[in-house]
Amino acid sequence: MLGIIGAMEVEVESLKEMMENQEILKRAGMEFYKGEICGKEVVVVRSGIGKVNAAICTQVLIDVFQVDAVINTGVAGSLNPEIHICDIVVSTEAMEHDMDVSPLGYEKGVIPDMKTSSYPADPNLRILAKSSIKAAGLDVAVFDGKVVSGDQFIATPEKKDMLCKLFGGDCAEMEGGSIAHTAYLNQVPYLVIRAISDQADGKAEMDYPTFEKKAAENSVKLLVEMIRAY
Numbered sequence: 001m002l003g004i005i006g007a008m009e010v011e012v013e014s015l016k017e018m019m020e021n022q023e024i025l026k027r028a029g030m031e032f033y034k035g036e037i038c039g040k041e042v043v044v045v046r047s048g049i050g051k052v053n054a055a056i057c058t059q060v061l062i063d064v065f066q067v068d069a070v071i072n073t074g075v076a077g078s079l080n081p082e083i084h085i086c087d088i089v090v091s092t093e094a095m096e097h098d099m100d101v102s103p104l105g106y107e108k109g110v111i112p113d114m115k116t117s118s119y120p121a122d123p124n125l126r127i128l129a130k131s132s133i134k135a136a137g138l139d140v141a142v143f144d145g146k147v148v149s150g151d152q153f154i155a156t157p158e159k160k161d162m163l164c165k166l167f168g169g170d171c172a173e174m175e176g177g178s179i180a181h182t183a184y185l186n187q188v189p190y191l192v193i194r195a196i197s198d199q200a201d202g203k204a205e206m207d208y209p210t211f212e213k214k215a216a217e218n219s220v221k222l223l224v225e226m227i228r229a230y
């Protein structure tokens with residue numbers, strides 16, 4: 001069974017609408033929608049925004065629903081000049097960019113005493129995403145990319161630059177890194193799919209509301225084809 005997380009309602013509402021044999025279970029203040037999409041068993045949940053909500057949500061999917069894999073769908077700010085608004089990023093890896101123990105001599109982004117602080121996405125889910133692009137009938141480009149996550153909305157060129165240069169991020173959002181971290185600790189495969197709603201720059205607060213819905217829909221379009229083929 002696939003676990004599907006979106007932080008916001010706009011990121012999961014159409015998945016809930018297309019779900020059959022729906023059953024709703026509440027855990028940790030979140031509503032988990034269990035049912036079938038394209039004849040496949042899935043659990044769809046809105047985690048709420050930010051790394052803590054997303055980590056707790058992932059752990060519930062793993063412990064309570066015993067999902068075989070976790071996919072995060074949603075929107076993100078682009079950090080890569082080649083990746084434009086409404087394009088899609090399929091994660092190669094994901095990390096938490098606001099982890100900072102540098103006063104103690106660790107590099108920024110490094111979590112002390114962890115084997116890694118950037119978590120590779122599941123290769124099979126990445127292949128599934130690639131092979132689902134055509135069927136999704138998208139009018140945008142799909143990129144492989146590194147997802148960097150923090151409890152911050154990125155909306156200045158300085159911060160954007162820092163995330164590019166220091167971490168090599170391709171898109172910034174607020175949950176993927178913690179979902180990846182939780183999946184890694186539990187040895188559960190994961191993938192992040194994010195469509196671009198803004199460019200994480202000085203125009204981000206204007207672009208975001210304009211493109212949020214279209215971007216969220218693009219991410220879901222690719223995800224639905226992945227579910228169909230899963």
Ligand code: ADE
Nearest residue numbers: 075076077153154173200
């Ligand atoms: N999600 C969408 N755009 C974002 C941004 N610029 N920063 C963080 N999360 C986002």
